[in-house]
Structure formats: C-alpha cells, structure tokens
Amino acid sequence: MSLQSETVDLLCQLLESGDEADRCYAARTLGVLRSDSAVSILIERLKDEDVDVCVDAAEALGKIGHHSAVPALIDSLRNDNSGEVCSMVAVALGKIASAECVDVLLDVLTQRPQGLEWDGDWDTWWDIQLEAVKALGMAGDEKAVDELVAFIDDDAQQDIENEVLNALVSISGMGLDRVIERLQDTSIKSLHRRRAARALANTRLVKATKILGRSLQDPDPEVRAEAVHALASQNADRYLSALVLLLRDQNGEVRDAAIKAVSHLAQRASGSKALQETLLPILNDPSSPVRATVMNALMPSVHNKPLSHEYYQIVVSGSFDDNAESAAAACRLLGENGDPEAISTLLEHARNREGHPMVRRDAILSIGRFGQVTEAIVEVLMNAVGDSQQAVRLAALTTLMSLDTHHVEADESSQPKQTTIRPLSIVIDAVQGSIRVPDKNATVKEQAEDGMDQPEVSETEVQNGVVVEFDTSLENTFTDASADPDLPNQPPVPQEIADTIKLPDIPAQIVEAGEVSLAMSTLDAIAMDNVDSMFDQEKPQREAPEIDEATREYLDVVEANKAEMRRIRASKRMTPDQDVRRLGTRALAVANDDEAIEALILALNDQDDLIRREAAEAIGEMAQRNRKNPKLMDAVGTLVTQLAVGDLEQKIACARSLSLLGNRAALVPLTEALKDQQANVRVETIHSLARLCCDSLDPVQAEHMVVRDLPSTSVARKLLACLGDDSIGVRVAATRGLAKILPAADDKTLTQHAVDRIIASVIEFTGEEARQVGQALRAFDTSMINKALLVQLRAAEDSVKRSVFIEMIEEILKPDRRQPDQAA
Known part of the structure; x- marks a missing residue:
C-alpha cells in the first residue's frame, strides 16, 4: 500500500469512527487531498448528526469533483433543513457542474426547499440562493440564463444583482448578451445599468469592450464613470484617447474616474508614438488635476521622444502652478525629459523656502536625474539638507548620494573635475551633526511647549522607507512634550483650569481635631518617624488581593502594550537636527566606498x-x-x-x-x-x-579571522533547544531554520531526531502552529515526515492532538496550490 493510500485509509477510519472534531478535520483533509476513494464515506457523512461534519463533507466532495456524489448532494440540497449545509452543497454542485447539477440549482434558486429552517430572523434560503447563483455562473450553462434574468427583476429576491450579473457574464454567449442589453436599456434605473457595466469589466471579450467604449458617451454620468473603470480594468489601451476627452467631463465623478484610468493606461502605452499626440494638447487644460494627470502620464514616453521646445516651455510654466500636485508633476516631468536647461528652473524651486514642500522635494529629486555635480547644485542641496521640511531633507540626501556616483566617475576619468566638494562628504557631515536646521524652529518649539495650538500636518507620504510629513502651516512641527504623562517637568496647570477643580465631598481620610502636629525640627521629625515605624510593625498588613491567572495574563499584556507605546513615542520624539542625522545615516546605505x-x-x-x-x-x-x-x-x-x-x-x-x-x-x-x-x-x-x-x-x-567556527550541525542542535520556547514565534522560526540547515547538512541521524522533536514540540503547547510547521517540514523528505506523522496520529489519545497531526499531514501532502479546486 502506498503512503498516500495509507493516509487516506486512516483518515477514512477517523471520518467513520472518530468524534465530531475528528470527522470535521478528516473530511476537510480528504477534500484537500482529492482522493476519489474517499467519496463513498464522505457521502455517508452528508447525513451526519453534526452539522459541521455535513458542511465539511459537502465541501470535500466539491473539491474532489467526482460525479458519483451528485445524487447524494442533490438529495441533501432538497431535504436537509440546515441552510449552512445546503449552501455548501450548492457550492459543491457548482464545482462539479454537470447538467443535472444545473437543473437542481435552478430549482433551489426559485423554490424554497421544504423543511428549511430559519436562523433566528434570517432566512437561510437567501444564503442558498446566493451560492446557487455563483455556482450557475461557474457551470456556464446557457439554460440558466432566462432564470437568472428573471431572478434579477423579481422584487422578492435579495439584493444580489451584482452576483447575478457576474454569473451571466460568465455564461459568455446568451448571458453576456443579456447584460449588454441591460446596460443599453435607458428605461431602467441608472443604478442597474451601472452594475451591468461593472459586471462587463470581468470579461475580456471584444464585444463587451466595444459596448463599454460606446457607454463613454452615455447621457448618465454614473454609467460613464463605471464604463471608464471597466475599460481601465480591461486594459483597453485603444480607448485612451476617448478617456482623455473625459478629463474635461462636466461631472466630477467621471473626471476622477478618467484621471485614474488615463494614469493606468498611459503606463501600459508608454512606448506608443501616439501617446504624446493624444496627451500634449491637454497640457494647457484649465483644470490643475487634469494637467497633473497628463504630465504624470507623459513621463514614460519622454525617454524615447523628449518634449518639443513649445511643450517644454508649457511644462516649465506649469512648475509654478498654484496647485502643488500639478507643479510637482511638472518638476518630475522636467527631470524625466532630460533637458539640462531645466536645471535652473528646478534649482529655483529648490531654493524657494516658501514653496510647497512637495514641489521642492520633486524638484530636488529631478535635479539628481541629470547627473551634474556643479558648485551651484551642491550648494543648493547642502542648504536643503538643513531644511525645516523633512521631505526636502530626505530628497536632498537621496540626490546627493545619487550624484556622488557621477562625481566619482568624473574624478576617475580624464575629464576635469566639476567641483571640489564631494556630495558624499555633505551626507557624512549631516550624519556627524555638522549640518543643522535653522534656529527659527526653536521658536515654534517654545510655542508648542507653551500650550499653543499646533498645526495639523496636511500630507504624509512614504519616501525611501521613511514616512515624511509635508507641513504647509509651519516650518516644522514638534511633539508636545507636555501631553506625555511619562515625561518629567510637566508645566503647571493654568489658573483657569485649576479654578474649576472641585474637591470631593468626603475626603479619603477624616482628620480629627488635634491630629495636625505642630511644626518641629528636622531631628525631632526623624525621631518621630522612627517611633511610628515601630508601631506600624505591630499593625496587620493589608493583604494584596489574589489575581487569577487569566487576569494576570491580561495585565501583563496591558503593561507590555504601555511599554511599547512609550517606546514608539520616544522614537518619534526627535528634533529636526536629530532627523537630519537619521536620514543621512539611512542615505549612506546606497554608498559603496x-x-x-x-x-x-x-x-x-x-x-x-x-x-x-x-x-x-x-x-x-x-x-x-x-x-x-x-x-x-x-x-x-x-x-x-x-x-x-x-x-x-x-x-x-x-x-x-x-x-x-x-x-x-x-x-x-x-x-x-x-x-x-x-x-x-x-x-x-x-x-x-x-x-x-x-x-x-x-x-x-x-x-576572516574566525577564532571559533561552528559547523551547521552544531547550530542545528542549538535551534533544537528553541523548540521548547514559550513563544510560538520562536518555535516556528526554529522549525523553519532547521528546515533550511539540515537538508544541506547530510546528517540523517540528526535530521530524523530533529523531525521527531519538531513534531513532538507542536503538541507540547496549544498546537496552533501546526500548519506553519507542516509547511516548513516540506523541505525535508516528505515520505519520512508523513510516516512519522501517521505513527503519531494513530497513537494520539484525543481529538485535539489528532487534529494537530491531521493539519500537518494536510500541509505535507496537499497538491500544488496553483491547481484549481474544480476537478478536471
């Protein structure tokens, strides 16, 4: 008997004689293994006393996809009173997709099964109908089309119109035609037509694409917007020109959709000669978002065909746009275009400390694309490293590191040096704290500490792995130290707040007459404290309340979270000068010398x-x-x-x-x-x-001077000890580490010991890492692993442990995940 057959037989035994948990786990794993020999026993479990077992058995039969299971599945769909079971049966029938399956799915779509129970206030028939619709779409049989169309217009049906339309589109002949008819029917509500356009996005058939193209001129803006989204989803490049025209649409939703679609399709058509001819005339559009979209879309094309002088001047003018996004896009386009004449314009933006940080950031990054290292450029970048805006600082450091390569190449060539200042030296100066942010930011910090309102950061962006902030209200923002209870030297409570504080009606301790002592010397006070301490020793100590294990665990988690928040706060609490050093250190990572x-x-x-x-x-x-x-x-x-x-x-x-x-x-x-x-x-x-x-x-x-080297087997033994760690993360990491080291170590004895120890370690704890461990074990000889797991599965004394071994077996033996669930 093969190892696969032995595994299936043991799972079938558990499916027949195990408890509910055994039967559920065994059924699911048999479905994953797609074993035809398990079909008969799974059919029997469709009538199991436990609902969960019935559901898992139906799911497994659908994955296996054997036609012999169809009669039993149909019987369950018609007669089982559990909506959960019937829903999964509908899914299974859709995967098998025989003609008989389609008929019964159509029946359950329109006729409520007899005896079907409600789940409280919820009619479980709705769940069954939803799964039946999806299954009919998967089956792709045209005889379901009329019933599905009628179901959409049935006022009594639940609102699953989107799913029905998707199913119709999947039935590529008649079903697709009905969806197209619905899109073109102006007598129905725009909501339904919009949904039809959305469903057509799921197909790549030319017929559907043409209809969506015509819908770009639909009188209803909702339909136009959805058609735009659908064409972009289909990557319909040939409709780029038409989508560009919609950038000027009167409806804002259509314009927004067109902006996204044009940006997406322009990336795909970057090598097209017609792209510039389509986009360039719109560079003078009165709308800033449109201009920004066009310039972003042009960037991939200017490498092959730089801008003409006329359009170059338009982009230069656009870099001074009042709209920051449009101006920043113009700076990026100037950098991509590659005309050195643009450097002067970009330097002007970089110098402008009153300009928007996004524009200055992109101007600086674009300067780096030209590869020129002149004194003027280096001076501007050096000043930008100490800028009050973090985005500008990071851009300057990034550009300096980029230009340093060109500086070194110039030094090594016969060409004369462009400048005596090496960009890398500036970055190193930044790391060492020689470059500082202007002192005027200290005024802002003082205002923040005095309790004045701080500006909200208007924009954030991830740049080179750093979350940079664009603060357009102040030159810089600082953390309000007074807001953190963990910091010392808190400022005094303002008088107007202190006046509103009320004392409790009843004090915590009543002070009787004569209890307030007269003033005394320091020595007398110490002596009295010693006497009080002697008397206090005779008083019974108040016992601390006992805390149960669950509460203690909860309190430990709370304390750990508080410590983590204090750590995160501390890492964010930095001055601009510290941030310059941090960013400079990070920028050095790209250097090689x-x-x-x-x-x-x-x-x-x-x-x-x-x-x-x-x-x-x-x-x-x-x-x-x-x-x-x-x-x-x-x-x-x-x-x-x-x-x-x-x-x-x-x-x-x-x-x-x-x-x-x-x-x-x-x-x-x-x-x-x-x-x-x-x-x-x-x-x-x-x-x-x-x-x-x-x-x-x-x-x-x-x-390398290695005083003491460790062979891989010694390291593996160290990792074996980690399998008993209290942390599940450590145990999983140790398993994965052993799976990397041991196959190459060629030590069969140690490998066998490690496998046994890994398997044993999973059940020593909760077993929640079973699947992760099973995936890691695939790096070993799977036959050896499976044999060991079968031995443990047979010897396991309860279903909890058996479930752990079953999950690992499933991960070891499961087919390639790229294979579809539906049987061939």
Whole structure:
C-alpha cells in the first residue's frame, strides 16, 4: 500500500469512527487531498448528526469533483433543513457542474426547499440562493440564463444583482448578451445599468469592450464613470484617447474616474508614438488635476521622444502652478525629459523656502536625474539638507548620494573635475551633526511647549522607507512634550483650569481635631518617624488581593502594550537636527566606498540610539549588495557588542546585519543571543543563524579571522533547544531554520531526531502552529515526515492532538496550490 493510500485509509477510519472534531478535520483533509476513494464515506457523512461534519463533507466532495456524489448532494440540497449545509452543497454542485447539477440549482434558486429552517430572523434560503447563483455562473450553462434574468427583476429576491450579473457574464454567449442589453436599456434605473457595466469589466471579450467604449458617451454620468473603470480594468489601451476627452467631463465623478484610468493606461502605452499626440494638447487644460494627470502620464514616453521646445516651455510654466500636485508633476516631468536647461528652473524651486514642500522635494529629486555635480547644485542641496521640511531633507540626501556616483566617475576619468566638494562628504557631515536646521524652529518649539495650538500636518507620504510629513502651516512641527504623562517637568496647570477643580465631598481620610502636629525640627521629625515605624510593625498588613491567572495574563499584556507605546513615542520624539542625522545615516546605505563605511561604523558608536540602529541597518543593506568589501568586516566587532548590550531594535538590526555580512565569526555570538529575554530578538537571531549557515563567505578566501567556527550541525542542535520556547514565534522560526540547515547538512541521524522533536514540540503547547510547521517540514523528505506523522496520529489519545497531526499531514501532502479546486 502506498503512503498516500495509507493516509487516506486512516483518515477514512477517523471520518467513520472518530468524534465530531475528528470527522470535521478528516473530511476537510480528504477534500484537500482529492482522493476519489474517499467519496463513498464522505457521502455517508452528508447525513451526519453534526452539522459541521455535513458542511465539511459537502465541501470535500466539491473539491474532489467526482460525479458519483451528485445524487447524494442533490438529495441533501432538497431535504436537509440546515441552510449552512445546503449552501455548501450548492457550492459543491457548482464545482462539479454537470447538467443535472444545473437543473437542481435552478430549482433551489426559485423554490424554497421544504423543511428549511430559519436562523433566528434570517432566512437561510437567501444564503442558498446566493451560492446557487455563483455556482450557475461557474457551470456556464446557457439554460440558466432566462432564470437568472428573471431572478434579477423579481422584487422578492435579495439584493444580489451584482452576483447575478457576474454569473451571466460568465455564461459568455446568451448571458453576456443579456447584460449588454441591460446596460443599453435607458428605461431602467441608472443604478442597474451601472452594475451591468461593472459586471462587463470581468470579461475580456471584444464585444463587451466595444459596448463599454460606446457607454463613454452615455447621457448618465454614473454609467460613464463605471464604463471608464471597466475599460481601465480591461486594459483597453485603444480607448485612451476617448478617456482623455473625459478629463474635461462636466461631472466630477467621471473626471476622477478618467484621471485614474488615463494614469493606468498611459503606463501600459508608454512606448506608443501616439501617446504624446493624444496627451500634449491637454497640457494647457484649465483644470490643475487634469494637467497633473497628463504630465504624470507623459513621463514614460519622454525617454524615447523628449518634449518639443513649445511643450517644454508649457511644462516649465506649469512648475509654478498654484496647485502643488500639478507643479510637482511638472518638476518630475522636467527631470524625466532630460533637458539640462531645466536645471535652473528646478534649482529655483529648490531654493524657494516658501514653496510647497512637495514641489521642492520633486524638484530636488529631478535635479539628481541629470547627473551634474556643479558648485551651484551642491550648494543648493547642502542648504536643503538643513531644511525645516523633512521631505526636502530626505530628497536632498537621496540626490546627493545619487550624484556622488557621477562625481566619482568624473574624478576617475580624464575629464576635469566639476567641483571640489564631494556630495558624499555633505551626507557624512549631516550624519556627524555638522549640518543643522535653522534656529527659527526653536521658536515654534517654545510655542508648542507653551500650550499653543499646533498645526495639523496636511500630507504624509512614504519616501525611501521613511514616512515624511509635508507641513504647509509651519516650518516644522514638534511633539508636545507636555501631553506625555511619562515625561518629567510637566508645566503647571493654568489658573483657569485649576479654578474649576472641585474637591470631593468626603475626603479619603477624616482628620480629627488635634491630629495636625505642630511644626518641629528636622531631628525631632526623624525621631518621630522612627517611633511610628515601630508601631506600624505591630499593625496587620493589608493583604494584596489574589489575581487569577487569566487576569494576570491580561495585565501583563496591558503593561507590555504601555511599554511599547512609550517606546514608539520616544522614537518619534526627535528634533529636526536629530532627523537630519537619521536620514543621512539611512542615505549612506546606497554608498559603496570605504569612506561611507567608516562613517557608518563611527555612527554605530553614537550616543543616539536611533542613529546606531540606522547605522546597523545601513551596513546590512551594504552587505546585501556587496558583502565582499573587506572594509565592511570592520563593523563586525561593534555589531557583536551591540547584539549583546543594545536595546530591542538595535539587537534585531545587529543580528540581521551580521548574517548579511557572511562572516562566520558571528555564529558564536548569535548562538548566545538565543538566550535573550526578548522573543523578537530570539526570532531574528534564529533567522540570522539559518541565513549565515546556508550562505556565508569562505573564511580562508575572505581572510576572516574566525577564532571559533561552528559547523551547521552544531547550530542545528542549538535551534533544537528553541523548540521548547514559550513563544510560538520562536518555535516556528526554529522549525523553519532547521528546515533550511539540515537538508544541506547530510546528517540523517540528526535530521530524523530533529523531525521527531519538531513534531513532538507542536503538541507540547496549544498546537496552533501546526500548519506553519507542516509547511516548513516540506523541505525535508516528505515520505519520512508523513510516516512519522501517521505513527503519531494513530497513537494520539484525543481529538485535539489528532487534529494537530491531521493539519500537518494536510500541509505535507496537499497538491500544488496553483491547481484549481474544480476537478478536471
């Protein structure tokens, strides 16, 4: 008997004789395994006393897709009184999709099954009808078309018109025609026509696309807008010109839809010669959003065909638009166009500290595209590094690093140097705190601390992995320190607030006459305190209330969340000068030379913990690109030290970077980090150990000084110990790490021991990681794993443990996930 057959037989036994949980898990797994030999036993479970078992059996039969199950499924659909069971049966019949299935699905669509129960106030027939509609669409039989059309117009039916229309579209002949007719029928409400247009987006048939194209001229704006969305969804590039015209539509919803559609289709048609001919005439459109859309859409095309002088001048003028999005798009287009004449305009925007930060940001980034390193450009960028706007600072640092490559190339070539200031030097100065934000921001901080209202940040955007803020009200914003109860030196309560505070009617302790002592000397006061302490020892101590385990666990979670919020607040509480250093450290990650590495190693020892973490992460990014640079190895010692003594984030960053460096000298320190109290550190350490074991540099060839190397099997034994960790994340990480290390170690004895230990560890705890562990175990010999799981499944003493093993077996044996559920 094959291992697959043995597994199916054991699952069938559980399906027949196990308890409800056994039967549910076994039925679901048999469906995933798609075993024809299980069909008969699954049919029997359609009448199981437990509703959940019936549902799982019906689902499994649908996945297997064997036609012999159809009569039993039809019987259940007609006679079972559970709406949940009947709904799943309808799904199964739709997957099998025989002619007999279609007939019974049409019956249940219009006729309520006898004996079907309500679920409280909810008619479960509605659920069955919904699944029947979906199933009929999946079956694709044209004889369902008339019934589906009639069902849409039935006032008594639930509002599932969208699902019915989607089903009709799936029936590509008559069904599609009926949806088209509905779209063109101006006598019905626009809501129904709009839904018809939306359904047509689900097909790529030319007939549907042509009808949607004609609907762009529909008198109803709702229909036009939906037709625009549908054409964009179909990637109908040939309708780009027509969609461009809708950018001027009188209806705002249509214009918004056209903007999104044009942006999407222009990306696809970037190589088309007709794209510019279509879009350029609209550069002078009176609407700023339209102009922004057109300029964004033109960007991919100007590489092949730069703008003519006429349109170039229009874009230059557009960069001074009052609308920030339109002006920023113009700056980006100037950078993509590549005409060096635009540099002067872009520098003008970059210098303008009164300009919108989005426009200045995009102007600076566009300057970097030209690759020119002149004194004027470097001066502007250096000033922008100390700008009050974070978006501008980040753009300047990013551009400097981009231009540094061109500066080095010019130095190495025979060409004369363009400037004596190297862009990298400016970034390093920023990291070392030599570039500071203007002092005028201190005034804003003082105002914030005095309790004045702070401006709302108008825009945020993720740029190069940093959430940057565009503050258009003030030069910069600061965290209001007075709002944080964890900070010392809170400001006094204003008098107007103090006047409103009321004392309680009854004090916590009544003070009797004569209890208030007269003033005394310090020595007398100490003596009296000593006497009071002696008397207090004789008083019975008040017992602390006992806290049950569940409450204690809840309080621990609350305390952990409070500590996490304090940590997050602390990381956000930084001055602009600190932010310049942080962004500069991050920008150095793209460098490749020794000077940048030296600056990052120096930053690893900075007093600012955020700078240290950014430096560790930047070194890891450098190593990911080129870890063979011997200068990077100078960071190993500091990273090892901070792996041991740093805070949570620093330890995680150091562990990851050490593994990316590929130096096996880090193996021993990483194994020590497995003892860290923080579970997140242990998880990252396990990932790093597995990465370093499987992908490290040869110590001899790389000339690494490895005092003590660890073979992969030794690391694997360390990870085996982690399988008993209290944290599920650590246990799963250890399993995945072993799955990476052991297959390449070629140690069958250790591998067998590890597999047994992994399986045993899952049931030592709650078993919630069973599926994740099962997925990781696929890296081993699946036959060996399955045999071990079958042994454990037979020996399991209760259904809880059996369910764990069944889930792992399912993950081990499940077919390729790309295969469809429906049987061939």
